[in-house]
Structure formats: C-alpha cells, structure tokens
Amino acid sequence: MASPSNNKSKNQLVSTMIKQGFISNPYLSPSPSPSPPRTSNPPSPIQIPTRPSNSSPTLFEMMSEEQTRESKHSLESRYRTQERVSRVLADAPFPAVGDVRLTIGARDGFNVSMDVHRRVLVGRSRFFAEKLQRNGSHSVEILDCDDVEVYVETLVLMYCDDLKKRLMGENVNKVLGLLKISSAIMFDDGVLACLEYLEAVPWSQQEEEKVVSHLSQLQLPDSAAGILQRLVAEPSTSSRSDDILQRLLTGVLHAKDDKARKEMKKVISRLLRENTSNSSSHESNLDISRDTLYHFCHRCLTSLILSLSEATSVDDNRQQDRGVLMGEIAREADNLQWLVDILIDRKMGDEFVKLWAEQKELSILHSKIPTMYRHEISKITAQLCIAIGRGNLLVPKDVRYCLLSTWLESLYDDFGWMKRAGRSIDKKLVEEGLGQTILTLPLAQQQTILLNWFDRFLNKGDDCPNIQRAFEVWWRRSFVKQYTVDSQLQLAIFDYTE
Numbered sequence: 001m002a003s004p005s006n007n008k009s010k011n012q013l014v015s016t017m018i019k020q021g022f023i024s025n026p027y028l029s030p031s032p033s034p035s036p037p038r039t040s041n042p043p044s045p046i047q048i049p050t051r052p053s054n055s056s057p058t059l060f061e062m063m064s065e066e067q068t069r070e071s072k073h074s075l076e077s078r079y080r081t082q083e084r085v086s087r088v089l090a091d092a093p094f095p096a097v098g099d100v101r102l103t104i105g106a107r108d109g110f111n112v113s114m115d116v117h118r119r120v121l122v123g124r125s126r127f128f129a130e131k132l133q134r135n136g137s138h139s140v141e142i143l144d145c146d147d148v149e150v151y152v153e154t155l156v157l158m159y160c161d162d163l164k165k166r167l168m169g170e171n172v173n174k175v176l177g178l179l180k181i182s183s184a185i186m187f188d189d190g191v192l193a194c195l196e197y198l199e200a201v202p203w204s205q206q207e208e209e210k211v212v213s214h215l216s217q218l219q220l221p222d223s224a225a226g227i228l229q230r231l232v233a234e235p236s237t238s239s240r241s242d243d244i245l246q247r248l249l250t251g252v253l254h255a256k257d258d259k260a261r262k263e264m265k266k267v268i269s270r271l272l273r274e275n276t277s278n279s280s281s282h283e284s285n286l287d288i289s290r291d292t293l294y295h296f297c298h299r300c301l302t303s304l305i306l307s308l309s310e311a312t313s314v315d316d317n318r319q320q321d322r323g324v325l326m327g328e329i330a331r332e333a334d335n336l337q338w339l340v341d342i343l344i345d346r347k348m349g350d351e352f353v354k355l356w357a358e359q360k361e362l363s364i365l366h367s368k369i370p371t372m373y374r375h376e377i378s379k380i381t382a383q384l385c386i387a388i389g390r391g392n393l394l395v396p397k398d399v400r401y402c403l404l405s406t407w408l409e410s411l412y413d414d415f416g417w418m419k420r421a422g423r424s425i426d427k428k429l430v431e432e433g434l435g436q437t438i439l440t441l442p443l444a445q446q447q448t449i450l451l452n453w454f455d456r457f458l459n460k461g462d463d464c465p466n467i468q469r470a471f472e473v474w475w476r477r478s479f480v481k482q483y484t485v486d487s488q489l490q491l492a493i494f495d496y497t498e
Helices: 006-012 059-090 118-124 126-131 148-158 163-167 172-184 188-200 205-217 224-230 241-253 258-279 290-313 319-345 350-357 360-366 371-389 397-421 427-439 443-463 468-480
Strands: 014-018 022-024 100-106 111-116 138-145 481-485 491-495
Touching: 059 111, 059 148, 100 148, 111 118, 111 148, 118 126, 118 148, 138 148, 148 163, 148 172, 148 188, 163 188, 172 188, 172 205, 188 224, 205 224, 241 258, 241 290, 258 319, 290 319, 290 350, 290 360, 319 371, 350 371, 350 397, 360 371, 360 397, 371 397, 371 427, 397 427, 397 443, 427 443, 427 468, 443 468, 468 481
Parallel strands: 014 138, 100 138
Antiparallel strands: 014 022, 100 111, 481 491
C-alpha cells in the first residue's frame, strides 16, 4: 500500500473509532506500509512469591497473593485467546495489501490489527457502508469487545462466498456469537447464514435456552421466527394436553412388551413430576384432567376384578389359563400402582383412597388367590398408607378407618412376599406409613387395630409389619399421659408418671 503525501493523506483520511458503534477520531492515521495481521505480545509469566512454610501469612500477604493469582488467571486467559485468534488469522483470506487498517481490542487490553478491503466491508455490511462512504485509506478501531475471536471470525465470514459451508461443524455457542456481531454491524448475509445453521442443527437443553435468549434480544428478520417452531406449536395445530396424555396412558397401560412398558412409565412419571414442580412457578401449560386419570383407574379396577373372578373359578386342570390370568392380575395391579403414584404427585389422590377403601368385593377375591400372585395388589394399600402418613393425602377419619378395615389384613398376609419379591418396596417406609396412618384414628380404633397387630406380630414375626413405634405411642396416649376434653373443648392432662 503506497503512502500518499502528508497533506493529501490528511485531507482524504476518514478515521473512525468504533466503540459500541462508530465514534469519529481525526487523530488516527493509516498504516504507512502493508503489514501482516498483528497481535499484542504474549504476556510474560507471573511468579507467585513464596514464604517459609512454617510462617503464618499476614492479611496483607494474603490479599497480595489473591491479587497475584487473579492477575495470573487473567493473563493466562488472555494468552489462550491470543492463540485462538492467531489460528483464525492463519487461515483468514485477508489481503496482503488493504485500504482499511482495522484494529480490534478487548477490555483487558488485548488487541489485533489487520489490513482489510473497504469494498468488502461496504459491500457486506450496511453499517460499514454508512460510515465508510469516502474513498481512500481508513484506520478503524473496534474497542471494548466482549470476544475478539468472534469479531475476527465475523470478518472472515465477510470474505467467504459459501457461508453455509464455512459454518458447518461449528458449535451453537460460536454461531450465536457470530449472529450477535453480524446483527450489530448489519451483515445481512451473515445473519441469514447463522439463522439457517441454528434452524438445521440439534440443540442441547442449555443451548436451547441460549438460542431463545439471543433471538429475543436481537432485532432479527422474520425468518428468525421459524427457528423457534421446534419449541412453540401453532395454536391451530397443537393438541390439547389432556388428549395427548390420554393417548400416552392408553399406550402404556396396554403395552405388550413389559420392559418397554416399565421404561415408559418411568419416563412419563418423571416428565409429569417436572411439570408439577414447574406449575408452582407458573411455567407449565400442561393441564391434566382429574377425570382422565380416574377414568383409567376405574378401567384398571374393573379389569382387576374380572381377572380375579376368573382366576378363582378356574379348576386345577386348566393351569395354563390360570397362569395367564395371574399374569394379568400382576399387570393390572402394577398399572394401578403407577396411576396412584401420578395421582399422589399431582395432589389428586384423596378420591382414590375412598374408592380403594370401598373395594370389598376385590378384597374378598384377593384372599382367594395365592400370595405369590396377589401381593402386588397389597402394594397399593401400602402406597396410600405411606402418603397418608406423610400428609400427602388428606381424607376424613372414617375413610382412613374404612381403608384399614378393608385392606389391613390383606397387607399383613402379603407383607412377607412384598419384602422378598419386590425391590420397589421399602419395608421401613411401609411400616412407618402404616403406623402413622393408624395413629391418625380415634384412640379406641387405634387400640383395636394395634392389639390385633400385637397378637399377629408375636406369631408371624418378620412376615408382619413391625409397627412397634405406633404401639408405643398408643400406649403412652392411653396409660401414661391421658387427655380429657370437656364440652368447651378444654383439655385436661393426667400424667400417671407423677
């Protein structure tokens, strides 16, 4: 690049500083001769001073060491940035001779200079076209950049004919940076290329949030809206969430492959649980109908009663049919356990406690089936007791007592099998939940249930739930510290230990 005379260069010089936009600066001068891209010198390493190991640091020494470590970390980060920029410049298609001396500087003082063409900047960027209107040489500085590397790569893009090919293999975060710079300097081809890339590639969950954030902040063309179609459904084409859930539940409950059925149960349960937690912060738009869930509960109950009825009527000569029916019983009981979990998670299970407590016919049929096949049914009772004991189900005391009256004996009978055959059952959790449920009843009902348990436990041992803690609480309530209530709801305490 030949140097013009001093007077002529001063008259023709358009010197511009870009600092969050262009700022006029008449004191910069063009490069007198062509020069390759230049970066600031690499920082020299900093040595952290050491002291004798047996001496305690003073406050001043501690502050000095912390400042030195921070400085070293900053310089190391700057050095890594310089290495990355050097790699980008090594493959950059910048000319040996250019009419614009462009310097890009970061907030920490790191900068890089390069010779570029005015015709490329003006032809690709409406921002540069407005600022570099005069012909001749120019010196431009872009200061206080967040990421020098991204600025340099955006300039490289301006020299490329096939932007799509250039972006292939880049990561989403890098392209979002290029999009931000391209939008700022009105590099329209770069903006469109970045948008096409983002529309075509998959995103991770973290990348998804960044894409949404960037697109909402930038003033972009209408084509940007197409990128978000993978996240936002059109109102006219989106199905009601309840209809979708009904389809999913139907598929899972009638799945033919047991392994796939169990796997999808876990997936749907996890997603619904996430939805429940999000709904507390008003971020969820999934509306699950109570009626839909209870519709499936009734279907499972009907199927369970039918299978149990058939199983009790099958004679010993039809063992194959009996085996099929026992498989159906275990399957429907497992399905019902899953639905009950969903109801409890969504705080809709109170109605089911009453429904389960009223299943007298099912309880009678249950007692006629071998324990190894029926114990899955008793897990439902255990689920409800655990939820009641934790305060996750709020039902009247008559419903709680009806639940235990209908199903407690069955739970006692099946408890041994539940422990041995089911990894999903937590013995201590069931015992704690059952004990707490009993203790919510009136004292007379507690006495009846716990005295019966006492006799059974002495005969069955570990095959019976150990609710000793509940027994001790009832004992203290009954004989150690008694309460009496008068007609005005005033409590009087009689402590027999005194």
